[in-house]
Amino acid sequence: MHHRPNPIRGSRRDFVLGAAGLGLAAALPPRFAAAQQAPVITRTVPKTSEALPAIGLGTFLTFDVVPGQRREHLRGVLQRFWEAGGRVVDTSPLYGTAEINVGDYATALGISEELFFANKIWSTGEYLADESHARRSLDLSLGRLWRDRIDLMQCHSLVNVDVVVPYLHAWKKEGRIRYLGVTHFENPYQAPLAQWIERGNLDFVQVNYSIFNRAAEERILPLAAERGTAVLVNMPFEKARLFKVVEGRSPPDFAREIGATTWSQFFLKWILGHPAVTCILPSTSNPAHAGENMAALRGPIPDQAMRTRMLRHMETIQGFDRIAQMPWYPDKRYVGIIARSQAELRART
Numbered sequence: 185m186h187h188r189p190n191p192i193r194g195s196r197r198d199f200v201l202g203a204a205g206l207g208l209a210a211a212l213p214p215r216f217a218a219a220q221q222a223p224v225i226t227r228t229v230p231k232t233s234e235a236l237p238a239i240g241l242g243t244f245l246t247f248d249v250v251p252g253q254r255r256e257h258l259r260g261v262l263q264r265f266w267e268a269g270g271r272v273v274d275t276s277p278l279y280g281t282a283e284i285n286v287g288d289y290a291t292a293l294g295i296s297e298e299l300f301f302a303n304k305i306w307s308t309g310e311y312l313a314d315e316s317h318a319r320r321s322l323d324l325s326l327g328r329l330w331r332d333r334i335d336l337m338q339c340h341s342l343v344n345v346d347v348v349v350p351y352l353h354a355w356k357k358e359g360r361i362r363y364l365g366v367t368h369f370e371n372p373y374q375a376p377l378a379q380w381i382e383r384g385n386l387d388f389v390q391v392n393y394s395i396f397n398r399a400a401e402e403r404i405l406p407l408a409a410e411r412g413t414a415v416l417v418n419m420p421f422e423k424a425r426l427f428k429v430v431e432g433r434s435p436p437d438f439a440r441e442i443g444a445t446t447w448s449q450f451f452l453k454w455i456l457g458h459p460a461v462t463c464i465l466p467s468t469s470n471p472a473h474a475g476e477n478m479a480a481l482r483g484p485i486p487d488q489a490m491r492t493r494m495l496r497h498m499e500t501i502q503g504f505d506r507i508a509q510m511p512w513y514p515d516k517r518y519v520g521i522i523a524r525s526q527a528e529l530r531a532r533t
């Protein structure tokens with residue numbers, strides 16, 4: 185194996201060159217190197233050719249913990265993620281205490297500068313073109329993550345997007361952020377997402393995409409490939425609803441052909457089979473589940489024939505076609521700032 189610096193970060197982020205042009209394997213502590221023989225699957229950022237591991241970590245709800253409650257499991261999630269080769273962490277000031285927890289543990293583990301932080305901003309300002317609120321949000325995020333700049337700053341759910349995106353361009357020019365993008369997680373907003381990709385001045389777009397919800401294949405993914413826009417994928421597990429549908433079942437035997445031995449690997453590998461996808465952002469608060477997710481970062485990638493076979497298998501499972509009618513996170517309960525606020529609001533109304 186050969187070591188070489190990342191083309192953007194230089195010595196701050198080393199990767200190990202993988203075999204057969206599959207990509208670059210993220211450098212791991214020595215005690216894990218022997219256990220991780222297969223190269224990490226990476227995808228490049230079209231605008232710069234920077235290589236990123238193709239599976240990242242989302243933090244919505246899962247990293248939101250009420251202050252004073254136990255949170256050591258989140259350190260375990262981040263550590264397992266890092267040790268398995270993960271680098272891209274997506275968070276937001278709107279995710280309760282998630283940003284604080286990510287920053288605290290990344291700093292404690294000594295890996296903050298090696299992570300690729302994808303953050304977000306939700307800003308309206310006091311009046312039209314008021315940048316003060318947006319700058320306060322950026323400064324707050326930099327402090328919480330203990331960084332001098334953010335790798336990727338995204339306009340959260342297209343809020344005030346016409347005003348915020350120019351701010352992002354200015355911050356990129358100033359060196360406060362490295363990349364910029366826009367996000368959403370609902371199908372009706374994929375049309376405006378596509379319009380922003382068509383303008384050609386985005387580095388990243390973040391969109392919902394899964395084996396169940398394939399709407400992004402219509403415009404977002406083809407446009408991103410055409411315009412050289414990197415794609416982050418949210419909701420790969422449909423907020424745990426995919427797991428509910430396959431509860432009590434084992435993945436089909438043919439999934440072993442692509443190295444998928446768990447359902448999480450099955451669902452993630454299916455997404456990785458689309459070449460326009462840069463990085464997937466599964467979320468979890470369970471260190472063991474983080475390890476399962478990251479196992480999909482190695483081994484074969486399904487071709488289109490295999491992806492079709494995987495989809496056809498899911499279509500035989502009762503309830504798969506009704507996932508959209510199910511509540512988010514069935515049988516799961518995340519007790520954090522967001523959940524507490526929602527409960528208080530329901531109590532008042």
